[in-house]
Amino acid sequence: MKYALFAVLGALSLSACAEAPKPAADAAKTPAAASAKPAEAKAAAGTPDARAIEAIRVLNSRVxxxxxxxxxxxxxxxxxxxGQVVYVSDDGRYLFLPGSGGALFDTTAKKNLSEVALAGMRKEALKAIPASERIxxxxxxxxxxxxVFTDVECGYCRKLHSEIAEYNRQGIAIEYLAFPRAGIGSQDYNKMVSVWCAPDRRKALTDAKADHAVPNKNCKNSINQQYxxxxxxxxxxxxxxxxxxxxxxGGYVPPAALRETLDKLATDGSAKPAATGPVDAVPAAATAGGA
Known part of the structure; x- marks a missing residue:
């Protein structure tokens, strides 16, 4: 999957994005030196250092x-x-971004090799969930x-579902899979079981995401498997x-933007970075508790 390094290196500097911009009056008081760009590293032409710098610029010329x-x-x-460390092969072809969410890039093909491997794994994993168990x-x-892995209590999931007609108008079918963020056995989990056990799952899911009451039900279901x-x-x-x-x-992606991304993926194999779009995070306790 091709995408510019700012999609990766942008994730390295999210703390800077989180800082609110200063009002114009305050900005005027800020010393000019505070906004100066850091000095660019120098390297002799033809050396591994020079190739490393060039490889990074290939993925993002602005960093x-x-x-x-x-x-x-x-x-x-x-x-x-x-402010982050990256590793580049001596020939300049491969760039390794370490840490959580890190990846290995082929700078010549402009491809995230880690995402290619993960995409194949995800595709195979999804095959375990039959069509009859998707809403x-x-x-x-x-x-x-x-x-789309969804949760009935998740704010961004509700926003996405409120625009379901527009996703469909864009030619996109949404197949929902259950992921109760609070974990197996939680109140959230029980609500999703009720949805999947309802005679009309589509209506039950829509009601649950609109905070309308859904009758408590239990039946043989695949919520644990989907989780x-x-x-x-x-x-x-x-x-x-x-x-x-x-x-x-990504997480929540507006309908038109999702259609644009899917068109691009179908045309040249590229898409927006995996981190695109806001999500409601899974609580640490639920992750630790597992299934």
């Missing part, structure tokens, strides 16, 4: 490489970008079908949107 030098990994150079909202002749699959595919928040090939398209 500043503050430092580059020897790495603790043989065959790689270590660079500092946006589907689809137009007559959908252009695309996406799987397990969600954990397997790396879900950390809901909603989680997955394309048919397993590519993660």
């Amino acid at each position: 500043t490489v503050e430092r580059v030098g020897a790495a603790p990994i043989p065959g790689f150079r270590e660079a500092i970008v946006a 589907v909202f689809a137009p007559a002749n959908p252009k695309y079908t996406v799987s 397990d699959v969600g954990q397997r595919v790396g879900l950390t928040g809901t909603p989680m949107i997955l394309a048919a090939d397993g590519t993660q398209l």
Whole structure:
């Protein structure tokens, strides 16, 4: 999956994005030096350091490489970008972003090799959930079908569902999978069991997301299985949107933007980064408790 390095390095500097901009009056008082860009690292042409800098610029020409030098990994150079460490192979082809949510990039193909591997795994994992266990909202002749892990209490899940008609108008079929963020056995979980056991699941899901009462029901269901699959595919928040090939398209993505992303994915194999779109995070206690 192709996408610019700012999609990756942007995640390295989210703390900067979280800071509210200063009012104009305050900004005028800020010393000019405070807004100065850090110095760009220099390297002799044709050296591994120069190739590392060029590889980073290929993925995002706007970032500043503050430092580059020897790495603790043989065959790689270590660079500092946006206050974070990245590793680039001596030939400049591969860039490794360590840490949580890190990835390995092929800078020549502009491809996230980690996402390619994960997409294949997600696609296979989703096959375990039969079509009969999905709650589907689809137009007559959908252009695309996406799987969406959802939770009835999740604010962004509710926002997505409130626009379900527009997703369908964009030619997108939504296949919902259950992921009660509070964990197995929680009140949230019991509500989702009631939805999946309802005679009209689509109506029950819509009612639950609108805070309307859904009759308590219990039956043989696949909520536990769906929850397990969600954990397997790396879900950390809901909603989680997955394309048919397993590519993660983000959390909440507006209908028109999702259609644009799917068109691009179908045309040239590229899509927006996996982190795109807000989600409601899974509580740590639920993650620790597992299924």
